[in-house]
Amino acid sequence: MAGFTFDVQGMTCGACVGRVERVLSRVEGAGKAEANLARNTATVAGGDATELATALDAAGFAAREDRLTLAVEGMTCASCVGRVERALAALPGVLEARVNLATESADVRFLAGALSVDTLSSTVADLGYVAKSQKSSVTSEEKTDEIAALRRQLLLALILALPVFVLEMGGHIFPPFHHFIAHSIGTQTSWLIQFVLTSLVLVGPGRVFYRRGWASLRHAAPDMNALVMIGTAAAYAFSVVATFAPFLLPSTARAVYFEAAAVIVALILLGRWMEARAKGRTGAAIARLMGLAPKTARVERGGEVVDLSLEDVVVGDTLHLRPGEKLAVDGEVLEGQTYIDESMLTGEPAAVAKGPGDMVTGGTVNGTGALRYRALRVGADTMLSQIIRMVGEAQGARLPVQDLVNKITGWFVPAVLMAAVVTVLVWLILGPSPALTHALVAGVAVLIIACPCAMGLAVPVSIMVGTGRAAELGVLFRRGDALQGLQSVGTLAFDKTGTLTAGRPELTDMILADGFEAGDVLASVAAVEGKSEHPIAQAILRAADARGLEVPAAVDFTSHTGYGIDAQVDGQRVLVGSARFLKREGVEIGDLETTGATLANSGKTPIFAAIDGKAAAVIGVADPIKPGTVEAIEALRAMDLRLVMISGDNEATAKVIAGELGITEVVAEVLPDGKVAALDHLRRDGDKLAFVGDGINDAPALAAAHVGIAIGTGTDVAIEAADVVLMSGDLRGVVAALTVSRATMRNIKQNLFWAFGYNAALVPVAAGVLYPLWGVQLSPMLAAGAMAMSSVFVLTNALRLRWVAGERA
Structure with missing residues (x-):
């Protein structure tokens, strides 16, 4: 049967199969359903994936879920995000699809078995983008190659566009140059040269805008590329007519705008190159975390110590660690003593002593000792891998404010296209002569200056940089x-x-009675407490150990529940416990009782000690x-x-x-x-x-x-x-x-204010609202420059979060 198949958990017999089929077929839009007990799957002709999963859950079964992250190349604005998200969400079996422009990724949650990586990738490819699974996602080297390719395209566009700009605009900047061109090569020859160079720009570096723009129009979901394509095509087509069929135009409208088409492509490529470089820096936190793990490990295999790739280390392997090396995986020390720098995890600058039985963490740095340790967690299970995963998930998260932005950008590009059409019609009807020229310039400027890119980047890049900075702290x-x-x-x-x-008590005070030495008393008390498992006993033992005291043996140990303990130490009877315990045993406490009350009032637990029938000390213990x-x-x-x-x-x-x-x-x-x-x-x-x-x-x-x-x-x-x-x-x-x-949310508000404010202010300017007052009409080239810089501003503002001050956790 046609439809999609997914995994179902909980079927154990033929009756279960029948129930699953009945439950699924009742879901609206599902149609016929078939369950397979041998494969634990169900096939349905249609229906909403979430409703199908909910129905199964209510019936006591479970639709197994799967999740996949795709790296999506080619997205440039919020409209791209919306297109990819809608296309993925529409696939049968998809529960949720979330696309992030800053991380250039798509996170898809779907019914297990219903979809394959190839299906998801081809769906994205049909929209004009390139998708790869997370396992083959874009590496830093590929990202570097992408930036280099953009740089080459930009340089080629600049080399081709510069002569076009000079030939057409040189006379506006320096009037005698216009006469020089007219009397040397002639205006028609100048236009022909501009035509050839601009054509090379559009079919070369500018081809990407046309390919992606046409794909977005074909799917009735125009994006930023469509705006660039329509704007440059309009300027180019008008100029071609003016060059080769001038008789089709009024004599007053015979002019070329090849420079607009060529320079617009060059300027937008400049903006995208700068965006790509800035995006590379937004992922610096993840890159640094990944760089903490070594590439190889020294592992015992077949009686020898060999260097193996980290991927080849398995749980239970015995590894060797030399001084100064990074630990490869999480494990337990078997042999050796050293100090480990764990600052990358804890932020604590002091190295931590490690010996047999202690746990060590992959990515931390060994000091001057050598260790043998057993691998307990490897690969994706190590603490470093979990940290990288958590940071990555947080960076790819979508805040509630992003949903509002996506709704707005969903209609933004169609609204811009409509605004451009209205602008052209108004100029044709009401504009001064030559009205067609003014209409073309205004329409192209409106198409080019609108910037959904900045809107789409405003929230995710701030999240990406902010969570990365938090990880560094x-x-x-x-x-x-x-x-x-x-x-x-x-x-x-x-x-x-x-x-x-x-979280654990420590000895904070020790007030002695006359005639007693601190070291002797503490050693005797520690000897008695050594027989106890009480947390306070452990605090006293740690204090004795910290002072390097030799603790004698205790014999004839007795515990008095609710009162204290006593034992014979070096032939002397030592009592340790409450004041009432010493009093019960006939020991005179004297002034120590007042001291004990003072300790209690300050939040400490007073412990009294007596040696050979005499009060020796009151010890204060507290959780510091x-x-x-x-x-x-x-x-x-x-x-x-x-x-x-x-x-x-x-x-x-x-x-x-x-x-x-x-x-x-x-x-x-x-x-x-x-x-x-x-x-x-x-x-x-x-x-x-x-x-x-x-x-x-x-x-x-x-x-x-x-x-x-x-x-x-x-x-x-x-x-x-x-x-x-x-x-x-x-x-x-x-x-x-x-x-x-606070800094990240403030940064997001700044970015959103700029992105929306920029469009609200400059789209009307591009349409020509200033022309009736001051005779100012925005050039499409200036519009392209402003649009490119809008996205760069958002990215640069987000990158300021990398320097947010804060105490290292």
């Missing part, structure tokens, strides 16, 4: 629309533990505030944001931490499953809210917030639930994310 926008959403956030809520604080957090909070306050801390701690402790940070609003004693309710309460006035967290219990809140910001050093679950990821735990990344978001 250690901020990954997992969803492109988060870029727009973040700039309108009024409230910023933070999880406390692991986000504002380090992360480095950079105070500076980040100050910067966020300066942005006029409402800052809130959400914590499961008791209110007194939470307010102490908040006070140190300068956060005045605290929601304390929140259970792990109560954070979403806390967010709902905070935004009851309609204020848009962002939430920053790191743990598994933060995932629901990250998903529920308008914008969820995950700490990159946190859990994978939290990162998957978030819209924005900070590659390190430094909260200055939140400042960077907000700075980039």
Whole structure:
């Protein structure tokens, strides 16, 4: 049967086949449906893909989806985007098609099995463009070749157009030159030379405008190329008639405009060459990320260490890393000690010590040591590949504002064509003599000056550069629309533990009783705590290790639930626990009790220690505030944001931490499953809210917030639930994310104002509205120059985002 076939999941028997066929055939427009149990496919004669998938889902089956990204060459304006998007969306089985002019790509989501790469590519090719699958997409070398080819076409057009311009316009600039031409080679010979040179321009460098323009007209979807084609063809055809059949024209209208046709092509090629160069720079962030990965790796194979291409490395391989080399893949250290520079991921300048059992990341740089490590994630699964994918998806995203732009540009080119026709008719009826000449000049100027290119580029290039800059600052926008959403956030809520604080307790204070030495007391306490798994015990052990203390052995260890612990250390009985524990054991605490109360009031946990029946010390343990957090909070306050801390701690402790940070609003004693309710309460006035967290219990809140910001050093679950990821735990990344978001949206508004303002102001000027007042009529050549520079302005303005200041996350 005719129609399209796609994959269906969930069919297990003949009854399932019948249900699938009945469900699909009931969808409006679907017609007859046939299901195949052996191949798990369904074939339908028609119907909307989304409705078919929804119907199957409601019946307990699933239409498997697939996704493909095409690199599309030849798109030049927003009209091109609309044409390609509509053509792809109309294919049977397509669920969604999104085309991006800045990335020159088309992202197609379709029912798996319904379409092939060849079908998608040929559909785009029928429109006059070239499409390649993502696996064979345009490389940087091909992009360089494209720019070089444009440069060659531009130079050829300039070489051919310059004599035409001089011959025709030289007399306007320097009047004696006109008489020189008339008395030397003659006006007719001059026109013949111009005809030959202009013809070469149009059939050579200008052929691309005619090929693509004719294709767009054939599909009843005119684009920028169609405007250029009609404008230059009109000027050229009029000039050919004036040259070879002047008797067909009134004597007052016998003039040639070969220079307009030739120079317009040259100027537009100049603009496109400059656009191509600027577009190349917009993708610099991705190029730099891709450049972080080495091309080869040293792998153990067959008892030898050999150099292999990165594509040949598989999970489980053992790799060797020499000093100064980049790690090839993500893995686990098997042997060796070194320091790894992970700044490309975390932004932290200090190298990180690595030894057996530690995880290492592909693309990071080894220090002076050598390692053997086992490959755990390779290819597309490595962290670097995932970062590149996330940045690429964010750069290709379409913000809500883009849909409005696309609607406007959908009717823009037809409106320009109509405006050109009206302009010609008005000049023919009301214009001064020679009316035909004025009508031609005005009509061509209107066609040429209109610039849908700038409209189409205004939003995507800013997104592309902005998200790239964010990646350089250690901020990954997992969803492109988060870029727009973040700039309108009024409230910023933070999880406390692991986000504002380090997430693990550390020893902060140690106040000794008279007659005791700090090193001796800490070593004895660490000996006892070494028998405990409590987080506070680990904090004390880390402190002893950091001070290089030799921790003695502890024997006869006893745990007193709710009170503390005790053991024999070097023949002395050591007690560690609460004040009431020491009192219960008959130890006099004295002034240390007051000191402990002071520590508690400052948000720290007091731990008392006694040795041989005497109070020895009170130790303060707390979850310290992360480095950079105070500076980040100050910067966020300066942005006029409402800052809130959400914590499961008791209110007194939470307010102490908040006070140190300068956060005045605290929601304390929140259970792990109560954070979403806390967010709902905070935004009851309609204020848009962002939430920053790191743990598994933060995932629901990250998903529920308008914008969820995950700490990159946190859990994978939290990162998957978030819209924005900070590659390190430094909260200055939140400042960077907000700075980039605000700057990008401001840049988009500037671009849109320019693109629409340019057309609103200059199309009427090209039509001749200034002529009745000041006798000024815009030359088509000047119109071409203005049009070319309009797109270049938008691109150049977007490139300013590459220098947006911000703290590296």
